[in-house]
Amino acid sequence: xxxxxxxxMTLLAAVGVSATFTPPAHATVITDIAYAPAQxxxxxxxxxxxxxxxxxxxxxxxxxxxSGSAWTSDNGKEGPDADAVAAIFNPLGFAVAGVSVRSSxxxxxxxxxxxVKAAIRWLxxxxxxxxxxxxxxxxxxxxxxxWLTEMAVxxxxxxxxxxxxxxxxxxxxxxxGLAFYAPTDFLQMNAQSLPPGVIDHDSPGSPExxxxxxxxxxxPAATALANPMNYVDANDPPLLFMHGQADFLVPHGQSVLLYxxxxxxxxxxxxxxxxxxxxxKDEIMDPAQFANHTVxxxxxxxxxxxxxxxxxxxxNFATFLRGGLKMGTSCEVTYATGGWPGAFNGSVTxxxxxxxxxxxxxxxxxxxxxxxxxxxxxSVITQVGTAVTARDAGHNSYIGPGSSQNASFTASVxxxxxxxxQFKLNNIVCPRVP
Numbered sequence: 001x002x003x004x005x006x007x008x009m010t011l012l013a014a015v016g017v018s019a020t021f022t023p024p025a026h027a028t029v030i031t032d033i034a035y036a037p038a039q040x041x042x043x044x045x046x047x048x049x050x051x052x053x054x055x056x057x058x059x060x061x062x063x064x065x066x067s068g069s070a071w072t073s074d075n076g077k078e079g080p081d082a083d084a085v086a087a088i089f090n091p092l093g094f095a096v097a098g099v100s101v102r103s104s105x106x107x108x109x110x111x112x113x114x115x116v117k118a119a120i121r122w123l124x125x126x127x128x129x130x131x132x133x134x135x136x137x138x139x140x141x142x143x144x145x146x147w148l149t150e151m152a153v154x155x156x157x158x159x160x161x162x163x164x165x166x167x168x169x170x171x172x173x174x175x176x177g178l179a180f181y182a183p184t185d186f187l188q189m190n191a192q193s194l195p196p197g198v199i200d201h202d203s204p205g206s207p208e209x210x211x212x213x214x215x216x217x218x219x220p221a222a223t224a225l226a227n228p229m230n231y232v233d234a235n236d237p238p239l240l241f242m243h244g245q246a247d248f249l250v251p252h253g254q255s256v257l258l259y260x261x262x263x264x265x266x267x268x269x270x271x272x273x274x275x276x277x278x279x280x281k282d283e284i285m286d287p288a289q290f291a292n293h294t295v296x297x298x299x300x301x302x303x304x305x306x307x308x309x310x311x312x313x314x315x316n317f318a319t320f321l322r323g324g325l326k327m328g329t330s331c332e333v334t335y336a337t338g339g340w341p342g343a344f345n346g347s348v349t350x351x352x353x354x355x356x357x358x359x360x361x362x363x364x365x366x367x368x369x370x371x372x373x374x375x376x377x378x379s380v381i382t383q384v385g386t387a388v389t390a391r392d393a394g395h396n397s398y399i400g401p402g403s404s405q406n407a408s409f410t411a412s413v414x415x416x417x418x419x420x421x422q423f424k425l426n427n428i429v430c431p432r433v434p
Contacts, residue, residue, distance in 0.1 A: 027090045028052045035099075035122035036115075036166030045074035045102035046166070048119055050130060051086035052095050055357050057401050060095040061136035061325050062123060064116075064152075064174070068143025070207035071104040071112065076145060085140065088314045091359035091398075094321075095132055097123055101148065108213035109226045113151050114163025117172035120152065125170045136325040137174045142281060143250060144207070146182025146241070150228035150258070153177035154236050160225075176324025178317060179241040181279055183208070184254045185227050186216050192251035199249065229261040238268040238299075238324045242284050242312060244277025259296055266301040270320070272310060285312045315362070319427045330354030331430035333363075333423040343374070343412050348390065350425050351404040358399040358426065363390045363407055365420035371413045379407035 029051050036046040053060065065085045066076040077098030086096040101115035120137065127134040141149040155161045156173040183189065186208040189201035201208050204215045208223075216223045224230055239262070243255035252273065259271040273294040277283035291308040310316060322330070334349040348365075352358050363379075367386040379390040390407035399405050423430045 027054055027086065029086075035119045039102065039165075040106060043074050043102065043106055045100050045106060045115060046118070047077060047100050048123075049077050049082065049098040050095065051082075051090055051098070052130060053090040053093055055091070055093065055400065057093065058131035059127065059133035060093060060131055061321075061327065062095045062097060062132045062138065063089055063321065064097045064099050064120065064123070064137065064139040066099050066101065066116065066139075066141040066145040066148050068141060068145040068147075069103070071144050071211045072207065074100055074103045074106060076100045076141075081142065089318065091357065092318055093357045093401075095130065104207070104210040109211050109222075110161055110163070112148060112211070113155065113161045114165050116148050116152055117162055118166035120172045120174065121167045121170040124172075125167045135175070136327070138176045138178070138321050138325060139174045140178045141182075142180035143182065143279065146179035147184070147228065149177045149179040150182055150184070150239065150241070151226075151231070153239050154228050154231035154233075156236070158231055161231075174237060175326070176237050176321055177239045177241075178321065179239065180281060180284060181243045181247055181250050182228075182241065182254065182258075183250045184229055184258045186212070186223050187220060188257070189251055189254065192253035194246070194248050194251060229258055232258075232261050232265050232267055234266040236262075236267050238270075238320075240270045240272075240317070240320050242272040242274060244274045244279065244283055246276050247279045249279040259298070263296075263298040263303055266298075268299045269297070270310060271296045272312060274312070287311070315360070315426050322428070327354060330358070330428055331425040333425075333430040333432045334434070335419055335423070335432055337417065339413070339417065342414065343410060344417060345408070345410050347406060347408045348423065349404050349406045350399070350423075350430060352399040352401055354401060357401060360397050361392050361399060361405065362426055363430075364388065364424045364427075365422065367420060368418040369413060369416050371411045371417065373409050373411045376407070376409040378405070381407065381409055 031049045032047050034046055035048055038046055065082050067079050067081045069076060077100040082098035089096055099116060099119045101112045124134045139149045139152050152174055200206060202217045203209060209215045212219060212223050212226060241255055243252045245252045255271060259269060262269040274284050274289055275292050290311045293308055295306050295310045297304045330353060332351050332353050337344050337346045348363060350363055365388050373381050373383050379393050381390045396405050
């Protein structure tokens with residue numbers, strides 16, 4: 001078991017987002033907020049950090065983040081992961097709360113779920129103080145943090161998992177979730193392990209057994225209570241979850257089981273299966289694998305399966321979260337051209353009609369004819385076939401609520417020069433206005 005524990009901790013150290021991320025400039029970070037009294041005294045499991053953007057419209061949507069540790073740490077609010085999420089989402093107008101829960105050595109399940117629900121209740125009860133939108137709470141996490149995310153998403157309204165810690169009488173519901181490579185059915189982990197026998201999840205000293213408080217195969221009823229799948233129903237919030245097919249710490253099959261359960265219950269989910277990826281975000285988000293992702297989507301008892309149809313980028317994650325939080329269409333486009341034989345100048349002006357700022361924008365459209373961009377300004381434009389992408393030029397990457405940015409170009413054309421049928425800003429469809 002010491003060898004297994006060492007292996008687990010080594011892997012966990014490698015899981016995080018690159019440390020090159022730093023907390024965003026012009027944001028306020030309030031650390032070590034106690035959402036409930038410490039248990040045990042001096043522990044950190046009932047603390048949270050709030051990263052509040054200095055820009056954007058209030059009240060702000062909130063993202064709750066918890067870093068995985070195989071349930072061995074009571075400090076899941078800190079580290080490069082929380083900083084990275086804040087660095088990405090604060091400029092988009094999201095508040096970010098890094099939330100810690102108790103470790104398995106401090107308290108066994110369901111303490112960790114009681115803790116995260118207490119944190120959610122505290123954040124909702126104090127939403128006005130920190131200018132948070134109490135109706136737009138998202139939750140994210142990786143590994144055991146992904147498990148905590150899924151438990152929070154699926155167990156809304158389950159009284160047995162609510163607990164009495166901290167603030168009570170307030171909803172602990174979230175509106176959307178995003179999870180990286182989370183365990184679900186602990187009892188099947190050994191059978192699904194790749195390769196078999198590297199980690200004994202059934203051992204009395206395994207992370208799963210320590211969480212439940214007994215060797216999991218000897219207490220299947222207690223273990224089943226910690227299985228997110230057992231709380232899935234058709235009324236759950238949408239979940240986006242990802243898993244690498246080469247994950248030898250948490251088997252890929254764990255997410256397959258969850259997706260099948262959500263589909264059977266007519267739930268709302270996107271499951272992205274990444275070939276060759278191990279238990280690391282860098283591998284899950286590797287652009288080299290984008291075209292090979294298997295993307296399974298289920299909603300309203302209808303399933304679609306595609307390859308490479310959802311790229312695992314922070315921009316796309318933000319789009320998914322915006323949809324789950326019902327933040328609505330956030331843009332509109334004005335398109336104008338002026339031409340001469342064989343060529344024309346074009347201008348696309350995009351306006352942010354949403355309530356949160358947009359940072360690092362990419363505007364995409366598809367030509368209906370043989371138009372070919374030959375020069376551009378105010379943006380960086382690339383074209384592959386008929387598909388065009390105009391990205392910000394760096395100096396104009398920010399589009400505040402009600403503000404606009406422009407992409408201009410010269411293009412060659414023969415024949416009909418039709419207006420593109422659709423424009424998308426960071427994968428959000430923008431209606432075209434005169």
